[in-house]
Amino acid sequence: MLSKRLVICLDVRGGKLAKSIRFVDTKDIGDPVAKARQYYEEGVDELVFYDITASRENRDIMIDFVEKAASQIFIPFSVGGGIRSVEDATKLRNAGAEKVNVNTAAVLRKELISEIADAIGSQSTILSMDIRRVPPTEKIPSGYEIVVNGGITPMGIDALWWAKEGERLGAGELVVNSIDADGTNNGYELKLTRMLAEAVGIPVIASGGAGKPEHLYDVLTEGRADAALVASIVHYGEYTCRQLKEYLHGRGIKMRMSY
Amino acid sequence: MITIIDYNAGNIRSVLRACAEAGSEAMTTNDPKVVVKAEKIIFPGVGAAPSAMEYLKKTGLDTAIKNAFMSSVPILGICLGAQIILEGSEEGPQECLGLVPGKTVRFKIDDKTLKIPHMGWNEVRVVKSHPLLDGVKKGDEFYFVHSYYPSPTDKQNIYATADYGGDFCCALGYKNLFAVQFHPEKSGRLGLQMLEKFTRWNP
Numbered sequence: 016m017l018s019k020r021l022v023i024c025l026d027v028r029g030g031k032l033a034k035s036i037r038f039v040d041t042k043d044i045g046d047p048v049a050k051a052r053q054y055y056e057e058g059v060d061e062l063v064f065y066d067i068t069a070s071r072e073n074r075d076i077m078i079d080f081v082e083k084a085a086s087q088i089f090i091p092f093s094v095g096g097g098i099r100s101v102e103d104a105t106k107l108r109n110a111g112a113e114k115v116n117v118n119t120a121a122v123l124r125k126e127l128i129s130e131i132a133d134a135i136g137s138q139s140t141i142l143s144m145d146i147r148r149v150p151p152t153e154k155i156p157s158g159y160e161i162v163v164n165g166g167i168t169p170m171g172i173d174a175l176w177w178a179k180e181g182e183r184l185g186a187g188e189l190v191v192n193s194i195d196a197d198g199t200n201n202g203y204e205l206k207l208t209r210m211l212a213e214a215v216g217i218p219v220i221a222s223g224g225a226g227k228p229e230h231l232y233d234v235l236t237e238g239r240a241d242a243a244l245v246a247s248i249v250h251y252g253e254y255t256c257r258q259l260k261e262y263l264h265g266r267g268i269k270m271r272m273s274y
Numbered sequence: 275m276i277t278i279i280d281y282n283a284g285n286i287r288s289v290l291r292a293c294a295e296a297g298s299e300a301m302t303t304n305d306p307k308v309v310v311k312a313e314k315i316i317f318p319g320v321g322a323a324p325s326a327m328e329y330l331k332k333t334g335l336d337t338a339i340k341n342a343f344m345s346s347v348p349i350l351g352i353c354l355g356a357q358i359i360l361e362g363s364e365e366g367p368q369e370c371l372g373l374v375p376g377k378t379v380r381f382k383i384d385d386k387t388l389k390i391p392h393m394g395w396n397e398v399r400v401v402k403s404h405p406l407l408d409g410v411k412k413g414d415e416f417y418f419v420h421s422y423y424p425s426p427t428d429k430q431n432i433y434a435t436a437d438y439g440g441d442f443c444c445a446l447g448y449k450n451l452f453a454v455q456f457h458p459e460k461s462g463r464l465g466l467q468m469l470e471k472f473t474r475w476n477p
Binding site: 016017018020055058060085086089090091108109111113136137138187216217218241271272273274 | 295413414
């Protein structure tokens, strides 16, 4: 049986760690590759590098960054942020990213998902979804709406429909990011995660809201997620990868414990 | 020096980088003349068997790999490279390299909750000792991404299995050839350890 995965997300700006992240180990500020290497050695199962500038000018810097990361990290990692074309995806994949995350550009033009899946394979094509809770309407029957621009712009698209559509178009995995839970440290949006995980046949990575190890346990059991994504709780030094994995393993979740 | 065969089947630079991390000198080539003279060969690959075989035939790499195998060059197959060393594949009607008797088959899983491709970390269970599996302990996991797996005719050639809706062969060995369905280059320390052992393997 496959193990559940602990995934860590690092925000990258111009090849540097984003300033908004306050690391305890100040020596590592500014070098996401060194931080990623540390997490790799501590047993993280997968990493996500998120390019928060996502500008076209920044593309080459990001490719260069991915090359560096790939020479230091020998587990799968994905790259997201500003991927607008098959060319972007292919370049990142060739530079060493195992998978790429598409988000806004796919919402604006959904064929992008199938184009990328055809070029680099479904298993390497992740659809990231930013989702917020809304009162159910005829247009948004599930009560969960797709938003873009960091959660600012509502798109009038039902998240449940979009998850299934993404799978149909060839996405091999979903990142379910709850804008409501994000940054609260109060736990993942279990209802949303479970609803989407039960609706699709592809793995779901839950994102947004992790504050305690129990939250990861909850989303991997009750939330039916295949992987739990964390950021601040490890970046701020509250928990190490090992602590999180040992906690989950101790509660009977199958995790990769030898690394 | 390890020669990594570049045959237009996925990103082989990850294998090159992992060899560097494992302290093994390696290079990539798509030249059959280089392949026949190689000291050691890694035969990686991601993608579909039919197009891979077509490319190997067109370039003459198929004969070069067969000749290297016949002249006892140690070969490590990875993923697609662990599949097309067999005689055939359910992925298409094409003939494969036939270095080992057997066939590549697709997962047939009744459990609808198990998704295909089989993607992620899974336990590799050693069923027969082999120098390249030295140090792999109970519970050790490697990274997999695949929908097909190798099924050698002689089950004596199976060295490790993994469980995904039933046991399947994830490591096979035959003479100077060893092949794994998982990705040692993406499997962290344990994978690098295997690559390092390959550099010291003299069958």
